[in-house]
Amino acid sequence: MSVSVALRHDFGSFSADLAFEAQPGVTVLFGPSGSGKSTVLNAVAGLLRPGEARIAVGDTVLTDTARGIFVAPHRRRLGIIFQDGRLFPHLSVRQNLRYGRWFAPQGTRAPEAAIIEMLGIGALLDRAPATLSGGERQRVAIGRALLSGPRLILADEPLSALDEDRKAEILPYLERLRDELRVPMLYVSHAPAEVARIATTVVRLERGRVAGIGPAAEMLADPATAGPGREAGAVIVARIVAHHPDGVTELSASGLPLFLPTLTAMPGARLRLRIAAADVMLARGRPEGISALNLLPGTVETLRETGDVVLVRLATTAGPILSRVTRRSVRQLGIAPGAALTAIVKSLSHAPEDVGTPTPEKETKP
Amino acid sequence: MTDWLGPAEWDALRLSLRVSAVATLASLPLALLVAHALARWRFPGHGLLNGLVHLPLVLPPVVTGYLLLLTFGRRGWVGQTLDEWFSLVFAFRWTGAALAAAVMAFPLMVRAIRLSVEAVDPRLEAAAGSLGASRPWVWLTITLPLIAPGVIAGAVLAFAKAMGEFGATITFVSNIPGQTQTLPSAIYSFLQVPGGETQAGRLVLVSVAVAMTALVLSEWLARRAARRVAGR
Structure with missing residues (x-):
């Protein structure tokens, strides 16, 4: 209806x-x-x-x-x-x-x-x-x-x-x-x-x-909707692949692997993940030797400047992601629409509240 | 007990109780309506209605009684019409005493109910409406239970006021034993004759007892209703 x-x-x-x-x-x-x-x-x-x-x-x-x-x-x-x-x-x-x-x-x-x-x-x-x-x-x-x-x-x-x-x-x-x-x-x-x-x-x-x-x-993931506030963030949907014995759950977002501290949901379950823009760093190329587990390659779509912060929208295979960076970073990295970057998402930054229950699937019947 | 009060005194007590009960119950629906109108509705003449309702509180009771006699007496325009159409006569009957008591007690009843209506959160009524209840149902199931403590308090206050009403009653319907001689009128009459003090004294005790009972009862009822409304 x-x-x-x-x-x-x-x-x-x-x-x-x-x-x-x-x-x-x-x-x-x-x-x-x-x-x-x-x-x-x-x-x-x-x-x-x-x-x-x-x-x-x-x-x-x-x-x-x-x-x-x-x-x-x-x-x-x-x-x-x-x-x-x-x-x-x-x-x-x-x-x-x-x-x-x-x-x-x-x-x-x-x-x-x-x-x-x-x-x-x-x-x-x-x-x-x-x-x-x-x-x-x-x-x-x-x-x-x-x-x-x-x-x-x-x-x-x-x-x-x-x-x-x-x-x-x-x-x-x-x-x-x-x-x-x-x-x-x-x-x-x-x-x-x-x-x-x-x-x-x-x-x-x-x-x-x-x-x-x-x-x-x-x-x-539209910077205009998200606004400049600290609470801005994109949502992606991911499926649980496996729980690894070292305390990490592996998820897949349209083929991109993601890692979170062990979740309670069963493998196969689909989850909504919210990635706060403030928790996303941007890097040129694929960074080596960092502790963050989640690296999502993508292309810059739009930038929206508000005061001293810039909200960058990055298209990845998992869906659009927002990153909140400073104007200086934009200048130093040469961030412009079309630039290829890697989004670094700190896996620990996902608060449990932001991990939703499965979203409804068209094919699942109530 | 029966011997303690003489037949005339019993008559006065019975009449007073009947007059007060009828005055209270008959004016209650109108008091609810007027209290809602004053508390909730905005209309031209709002201030006038408010003044009119409170007039008996500030006018000398004799004036109120005389005005009642002018309008509701046998020759008064309202009294005449009611007599012709409904054979309802107020002049020099117990019904007139009830009318006088009701008019005098009305401001007190309206004030108590109005305060409780103003305390009802209209958002609760809106919530009931959103659940499918029409206006009359909302009033019956939400508003009325929530104002119940105020209604009870107002009714008991009005009853007590009616029991004590003297000036307007004696002006409007006189002081006829067995007909219009209420407790205060009887006390007044006994005090006019030499040696009537003992009888008057007994009726004074009765008055005090009735008034106290009414107050204690209303306190108790209102507290019970308030507890229920607060949901404890």
Whole structure:
């Protein structure tokens, strides 16, 4: 089921004029604050009546100003995961989870037991929301949205109110949701690390316009999307080849060998690897005698200069990779589009959080 | 126990309880509506409605009673219409005492409910809407349970105020034993005749007991409801 959004709205000081089609999977709306992410989400949720808009999920038109269609928010059947959870304080976890089921039409009910199991909240059912931790609360909120049998899930920065540990706790559940339930999701975020793990498609928004749209790996390796910050980084997909006895796991990214400290996943499993641009060094030729295990030859595609740092996009057989270097390095190495370089990725720099669970394969059935 | 209070005193107590209960229950739906309107809605005349609701709190009760007599009396325009259409008569009946008590207690009830409505996080209601609940369902399943402590507190406060209402009642419906003679009116009457102090004293004790019971009960109910709302 795909989601199509086209809207024009004037807020006075700010105007939004954008259109995009979201493919199945997780579509991340990515951009700085004030770029129009919330506008899109509110318009889809029916909390905002845009001046001009057509919004449809699959064959169901939710808003069409030209034809005078505006489906009331509570009839849209969208599961919204709010930043702050918003569990009902006077209801137990079980009652919170079941709240949406009262209103879900027959035949749209989600499998309760499976979702409770998937989110690991079976032990919390009789608890009151006030007694839950932040992470638990957000898991229950996700379950509540899913159990209402939504056509589409809207996630409004669902992790931004949580600390790093809680984020790491929730992310795997969101990944399972993407891979197992196949409910399309619009996900608002401005954290590249989060986007790298969860996104199927990325829509980059800037000042109320769509500045770019494409598959996650492609978009994150676009220096314009990645931005100059330390959190910029590309994503590549790799398959586990073998676990070596000396504590190293060998992976293959489209034939290029990669090495990481031993991972828990089984050989054959496909992983998303995030390579932070700050962790990638560039060298001319193939360097000898260095401790880094991962050397990826490639060709420079683009450079983007922001202040004193330059974000270099390198095309490798494993996919595009970003490297963050200084202007001086660019000059000394003669880095220019077309130059052949080797990207040196320190294997130890891959944080466990950045090693995602298998991404969905077209051929694997749920 | 039955001997302790005379029949006239029993009548006064029973009448007061009935008048206060009816006044409280009958004005509760309107108080909920007005409290929501004042807390949530923006409309022309917002300030006027607010002033009107609070007027009985600041007007001399005699004035309120007299205004009630003018509008709801047999010759008052509202009173006449109600009499013709519904055979509902307020003048010099216990129903009039209930009306006077309701009007006097209304500001207190609205204030308590309004405060609790303002404390409800509208984002919770939006969340309920996103889960498919229509406005009336959201109100019933989310808003009402969350404001319950305030509603209970407001209702009990209004009941206690109605039990003690004197000025507007005696002006509007007079002081007819068995008809409109509530506890305060009875106490007042007993104090007017020589040797009535003992009877008055007994009724004073009864008043204090009823008021205390109401307060303790409301405290307890509100605390229970608040615990439930806070989810503990």
